[in-house]
Amino acid sequence: MRDVCVVGVGMSQWGEVWRKSLRQLFVDAALKAINNSGVDHLDSLYVGCMSSGLFVGQEHIGALMADYLGMQGLPALRVESACAGGGMAVRQAFIEVASGISDIVMAAGVEKMTDCSGDDATFALATAADQEYEVFHGATFPGLYAMMAHAHMHKYGTTREMLSAVSVKNHKNGAKNPVAQYPFEIKPEQVAKSVMIADPLHILDCSPITDGAAAVIVTTQEVAKKLAKPYIKVLGSGAGTDAMALAQRNDITTIKAATLAAERALKMASKTINDVQFAEVHDCFTIAEIVLLESMGLYEPGKAGPATLAGETALDGKFPVNSSGGLKSKGHPVGATGVAQIVEVYKQLTGRAENGRQISGSLKIGMAQNMGGSGASSVVHIMEVA
Amino acid sequence: MTMFSSRNWREYPQRYRLEASKFKKSGKTYFPPRAVDPETGDTEFEIVKLPDTGEVLTYTVIRVAPAQWGDQSPYALAIVKLTDGTRLMGQMTDCDVEEVKIGMEVRIEFRRVQSEGHHGVLSYGYKFVPKWY
Amino acid sequence: MAGIVGYGAHLPRHRIKVEEIAKVWGADAPSYKKGLMLREKSVPPPDMDTITLSVEAAKNALKRAGNVEPADIGAIYIGSESHPYAVKPSGTTVAEAIGATPDIHCADFEFACKAGSEAMFVALSHIDSGAMPYALAIAADTSQGAPSDALEFSAAAGAAAFIMGKKNLIAECLFTHSYMTDMPDFWRREHQFYPQHGGRFTGEEAYFAHTKGATNAILKKSGMAPKDFTYAVFHQPNGKFPQRVAFELGFTQEQIDPGWLAPTLGNTYSGASPIGLTATLDVAQPGDLIMMCSYGSGAGSDAFVWRVTERINEVRDKAVRTRKLLEKNLIYVDYGTYAKFRRKIRKND
Numbered sequence: 001m002r003d004v005c006v007v008g009v010g011m012s013q014w015g016e017v018w019r020k021s022l023r024q025l026f027v028d029a030a031l032k033a034i035n036n037s038g039v040d041h042l043d044s045l046y047v048g049c050m051s052s053g054l055f056v057g058q059e060h061i062g063a064l065m066a067d068y069l070g071m072q073g074l075p076a077l078r079v080e081s082a083c084a085g086g087g088m089a090v091r092q093a094f095i096e097v098a099s100g101i102s103d104i105v106m107a108a109g110v111e112k113m114t115d116c117s118g119d120d121a122t123f124a125l126a127t128a129a130d131q132e133y134e135v136f137h138g139a140t141f142p143g144l145y146a147m148m149a150h151a152h153m154h155k156y157g158t159t160r161e162m163l164s165a166v167s168v169k170n171h172k173n174g175a176k177n178p179v180a181q182y183p184f185e186i187k188p189e190q191v192a193k194s195v196m197i198a199d200p201l202h203i204l205d206c207s208p209i210t211d212g213a214a215a216v217i218v219t220t221q222e223v224a225k226k227l228a229k230p231y232i233k234v235l236g237s238g239a240g241t242d243a244m245a246l247a248q249r250n251d252i253t254t255i256k257a258a259t260l261a262a263e264r265a266l267k268m269a270s271k272t273i274n275d276v277q278f279a280e281v282h283d284c285f286t287i288a289e290i291v292l293l294e295s296m297g298l299y300e301p302g303k304a305g306p307a308t309l310a311g312e313t314a315l316d317g318k319f320p321v322n323s324s325g326g327l328k329s330k331g332h333p334v335g336a337t338g339v340a341q342i343v344e345v346y347k348q349l350t351g352r353a354e355n356g357r358q359i360s361g362s363l364k365i366g367m368a369q370n371m372g373g374s375g376a377s378s379v380v381h382i383m384e385v386a
Numbered sequence: 387m388t389m390f391s392s393r394n395w396r397e398y399p400q401r402y403r404l405e406a407s408k409f410k411k412s413g414k415t416y417f418p419p420r421a422v423d424p425e426t427g428d429t430e431f432e433i434v435k436l437p438d439t440g441e442v443l444t445y446t447v448i449r450v451a452p453a454q455w456g457d458q459s460p461y462a463l464a465i466v467k468l469t470d471g472t473r474l475m476g477q478m479t480d481c482d483v484e485e486v487k488i489g490m491e492v493r494i495e496f497r498r499v500q501s502e503g504h505h506g507v508l509s510y511g512y513k514f515v516p517k518w519y
Numbered sequence: 520m521a522g523i524v525g526y527g528a529h530l531p532r533h534r535i536k537v538e539e540i541a542k543v544w545g546a547d548a549p550s551y552k553k554g555l556m557l558r559e560k561s562v563p564p565p566d567m568d569t570i571t572l573s574v575e576a577a578k579n580a581l582k583r584a585g586n587v588e589p590a591d592i593g594a595i596y597i598g599s600e601s602h603p604y605a606v607k608p609s610g611t612t613v614a615e616a617i618g619a620t621p622d623i624h625c626a627d628f629e630f631a632c633k634a635g636s637e638a639m640f641v642a643l644s645h646i647d648s649g650a651m652p653y654a655l656a657i658a659a660d661t662s663q664g665a666p667s668d669a670l671e672f673s674a675a676a677g678a679a680a681f682i683m684g685k686k687n688l689i690a691e692c693l694f695t696h697s698y699m700t701d702m703p704d705f706w707r708r709e710h711q712f713y714p715q716h717g718g719r720f721t722g723e724e725a726y727f728a729h730t731k732g733a734t735n736a737i738l739k740k741s742g743m744a745p746k747d748f749t750y751a752v753f754h755q756p757n758g759k760f761p762q763r764v765a766f767e768l769g770f771t772q773e774q775i776d777p778g779w780l781a782p783t784l785g786n787t788y789s790g791a792s793p794i795g796l797t798a799t800l801d802v803a804q805p806g807d808l809i810m811m812c813s814y815g816s817g818a819g820s821d822a823f824v825w826r827v828t829e830r831i832n833e834v835r836d837k838a839v840r841t842r843k844l845l846e847k848n849l850i851y852v853d854y855g856t857y858a859k860f861r862r863k864i865r866k867n868d
Contacts, residue, residue: 119453126452132397133418136511137476137499138448138455143463146446154444154488199447199483243424247465247473248416252444402616457565457859479566480532480850496574496616497566498603503868508603510612513566518848519839 001098003221006383007231008037009343012110014212014331015181022056022112023068029213029336030069030108037217038227043102045069045076046092048085048109049335052078054124056115065108082128083284085109086214086338087370087379093218094237094381103223108215109336121209125334128373130245142206142285144246144374146198149287152253153200156302158290160200164191165309166286167204167328173315174325176355179340181210181331191286205286210331214339216346224386230350235271235365236382238264244376255288255295255375262296262369265380271365273297276382278319278348278359279367280341283326292369293321296380320359323348338370342381349385391507401511404436404494406472415472438494439517440468447483454500462486466514480515491517521646522688522825523681524587524653525834527579528797529572530677530784530844533562535857537672543854544667551672556758560785562852563661563676565860569599570609572678573659574616579838580655580680581617583689587682589617593651594624596641598634598789600707600714601661602627613657631705632754633815635659635679635789640821642683643692653684658793662786665713666863673757675785679793679841689834690800690809690825694741698733699819706817716816722760725818730754730764733820734812741824745769749807752778752795754814756786770810777802784845789815796825798841803827 010032012025020028026047034042045066053059062076079089086109093107113121126135129144152158168188174180191204224231240260243249249256266272273296283289293304298319307313313321324330324344327337345366347353364385371378399405400418407419411428417436422429443465451459462478464486478486479497492514500509536559541548552558563572581587595610602609610625628634628641635658642654657680664674683692704725707714717725730753738744745751751770753761758781765775778795787794792813799809809825858864 122452132393132400134475136397136509137463137513138451138458138461139463139475140448140450140452142450143446143448147444147463147465150446150488151444195450196447197450199449201446245475247475252465398615402612403618477566479564496571496578498568498571499566508568508570510570510616519843 002100004094004097004234005219005221005224005231006216006234006342006346007219007224007227007229008033008039008217009346010036010215011179011340011343012213014179014210014333016114017211018114020211022052022058022110023064025112025211025213026065026108026110027068029110029215030106033106033215033217036229038229039104039217041104042071042074042106043104044096045074045106045108046079046089047076048079048089048338049111050080050082050085051124051127052112054127055121056112081377082372083282083334084338084370084372084377084379085335087341087368087381088239088338090216090218090339090342090381091237091239091379094234097218097220104217104219106215107218107339108213109339110213111333111335112211113209113333114211133245133247140198141374142198142201145285145287146201147246148252148291149200152287152291155253156305158302158305160192161188162290162305162309163205163286164188166283166289167191169308169314170283170322170326170328173323173357174329176357177325177330178354180325180329181208182329201285201287207284207327207332210333212331212333212336214336214343216339216342230352231386232346232349233384233386234381235384236265236267236269237379238262238266238268239377239379240264241377242375246374253291254301255291255371255378257375257378258292258295258369258371258380261378261380265382269382271382275365276367277363277365278323279321279369280324280344281321281369282371283322283328284332289321289326292371296369315357315359323353323357323359338368338379341368341370345383349383394507394509404512405433406436407431408434415470417472417474436472437469440466440492442486442488442490442492443467443473444488445478445486447486464514466492477513479513485516493517520691521643521683521685522691524684524687524689525580525582525584525682526680526689526797526800527576527583527838528677528679528794528841528844529575529579531561531563531567532848533564533850533852534559535562535852535854539854539857540672554759555673556762557673557782557785559783560673560675561677561787562857562860567676568603568661569597569601569659570603570612572661572676573597573609573613573657573680576659576678576680577613577617577655577657580682582838583834584682585687585834587653589619590622592619592623592653592655592682594642594645594654595619596626596628596638596655597657597659598628598630598636598638599660600629600631600634600788601663630819631815631817632756632788632791633813633819633821635793636813636821639681639793639823640695640697642681643695646683646685653682656681656683658789660788660790662788663713663861670716673786675787677784677787677790677794679790679797681793687830688828689830690827692823693826694737694824696733696737696740696822697819698729698736700729702816702818704816704818721816725816726754726756726760726814727764729818729820730812730814731768733822734768734810737822737824743824747808748774748810750777750799750803751775751810752792752799753812755779755781755791755795758782780845794841800827800831801835801840801842803831805829805831
């Protein structure tokens with residue numbers, strides 16, 4: 001297996017981007033990544049996207065994006081794993097380069113979520129859950145995570161304040177991120193007072209609907225060195241799945257798919273979880289960040305909430321989580337999120353995080369964890385400074 | 387988007403009669419039925435009917451509901467563990483949303499779950515009611 | 520001889536009081552309560568309809584029937600004026616839900632408030648003829664009353680189910696009689712949401728004439744007199760009509776009491792006398808004779824004479840009693856909630 005690196009990154013505008021279509025968002029991010037990396041060609045393309053078909057009626061987007069990038073003829077494939085599509089696209093690129101089949105692969109993600117009604121967007125998002133045994137009965141995504149939250153609060157005493165602390169922290173970080181959809185700070189009281197979506201989750205516990213794209217260039221260390229541009233090493237990639245329906249999981253206070261993905265990525269990287277110094281974690285809802293930190297062994301079960309409240313995962317804390325602002329403040333264009341997480345880890349490891357968002361100290365190892373739906377799939381990448 | 391008739395019809399044994407699969411080797415019951423036991427890989431099973439009472443393991447109250455549920459909002463959704471250990475998700479009904487608690491005893495009742503507007507098919511299935519008798 | 524092998528009822532938990540309805544339309548609640556002898560009525564929530572009520576009632580009937588395999592039920596008839604589909608029988612879904620398909624005859628019945636007793640009448644015939652071992656008759660409704668109309672105070676919801684058979688009877692059916700004329704007292708045209716009625720014309724020549732017509736005919740047929748009966752159940756569009764017809768026929772308050780549910784249940788239309796029968800069976804003793812006479816506008820009445828057997832004592836508590844459903848754990852709603860539940864509010868769809 002060859003050494004794999006990420007050598008250039010790019011992001012489109014993120015938010016309600018009325019003036020850009022699905023393909024335009026992708027091209028914006030892709031061109032930036034290509035320019036930043038200095039590559040003059042690609043060997044193949046993976047595009048993570050949850051549901052361009054339901055959002056804008058467009059499938060077949062591997063081919064479409066290659067076409068609009070001006071690379072007709074390029075091998076291209078759309079990767080779908082609900083909200084883990086982006087991370088899974090990165091994984092596919094990693095595998096293609098590590099295996100020796102390709103030298104330069106773009107892993108991108110894009111989602112255009114505002115060209116349809118709110119109801120249609122909700123419907124599209126719900127296709128990531130069990131249609132016949134969850135959505136049929138009226139389950140929504142906030143509802144599924146809300147059930148996880150109640151179970152976690154009941155079992156471990158996790159509190160409203162702990163959930164709010166996740167949102168507050170991520171907004172504080174996102175306020176410094178030029179790409180963020182909601183670049184402003186919020187107060188804990190605001191979270192608890194915001195409109196209730198599904199008990200106990202308020203709207204400020206939930207990541208937003210966002211248009212956006214992100215792209216990274218994945219290549220070998222040899223190519224990266226020749227390009228003489230800042231790069232990082234991808235030491236390991238791991239993925240896992242679990243039962244689709246929450247009711248079928250043995251313990252809904254933990255996300256087994258993330259546990260497996262992290263174990264496998266760390267094993268490939270020959271590292272332990274204690275070697276990881278910071279992470280981008282999939283905070284689709286505040287409770288998700290807490291549960292994921294525990295699921296991946298960063299905290300004992302029940303302890304991630306108190307740790308968050310105590311500031312351990314803040315930018316200047318023991319283990320900074322979501323220095324980008326996370327899904328909550330940065331936004332969550334579903335298929336793009338996993339790629340944007342890699343962009344952030346790249347920025348942190350190469351000392352390029354903007355506006356005072358740079359984590360201090362000598363950073364060596366960072367992690368990105370991306371997840372689909374209510375946790376039926378997850379993918380983790382372990383990255384190291386060059 | 388609509389719930390196409392055939393998709394709904396196919397789930398009748400589960401939605402109407404709570405039919406589950408019980409595997410020969412492990413004796414474990416899965417709902418909805420599966421062809422393969424995730425724990426043992428066994429593919430030999432018999433169809434059994436689930437019991438109709440259980441307790442709430444966790445729940446939420448959906449206050450911002452998808453369009454077709456608008457009239458019933460707010461509604462409580464729960465994961466219930468039936469008396470045989472099988473777990474399933476469904477709506478709570480006949481119950482103030484504030485009354486739902488983890489550990490609450492419930493019974494399954496046959497209710498109308500969805501309807502496709504004024505013209506389409508009516509979808510029936512299970513919901514949970516507080517067990518008061 | 521054919522009769523009831525298993526019986527069961529199901530009612531909503533929600534109720535609305537006469538005062539709540541009167542308040543909105545500026546009606547005088549006390550005079551409605553007095554005139555109708557009705558204080559409150561049952562309200563079906565949005566997820567309850569004739570089919571769901573029928574399934575739960577049928578499950579209760581199966582519990583009391585004991586060893587009846589749903590697959591041995593040869594026919595399912597549901598009588599209602601609020602079948603959820605205009606074309607697609609309620610019986611198909613109910614039969615599927617209780618596991619009685621596919622070797623079963625099915626038809627939905629309608630005849631205003633006597634659609635339920637009609638189903639019972641036909642089910643008994645199938646047993647008498649020996650065509651099948653068991654036949655399921657269900658009476659169920661979630662009827663609508665037009666806003667501000669007198670019927671809005673009483674239109675309610677409920678279901679009763681009866682498994683008819685020849686063996687292990689809870690009650691034998693000794694006689695039946697059906698009496699019917701063409702009577703335009705109450706009707707609903709196709710595609711109309713609410714029914715129309717002839718006001719006071721629905722009294723003397725309609726309800727009273729047909730109920731008396733059927734009851735007197737069956738008394739003659741059976742050679743019995745009102746005093747021979749332990750109990751009597753009449754169609755109950757309100758509390759007053761069944762009481763008046765009972766007295767005019769020579770029955771007493773004691774006889775109608777156990778089955779006289781309208782004062783707090785409202786008018787469950789096709790369910791009315793059948794649900795009243797279940798409440799009566801809940802307290803009846805072996806050997807008791809029960810007179811039951813329904814009434815459906817249009818118009819007609821089905822009368823039955825039942826004789827309760829020893830088996831009632833073994834089975835009455837195998838399922839929840841009707842009075843418990845009527846009186847316990849009620850959820851009261853205001854008119855706004857009621858209007859929303861009953862889809863009376865015009866929406867943009």
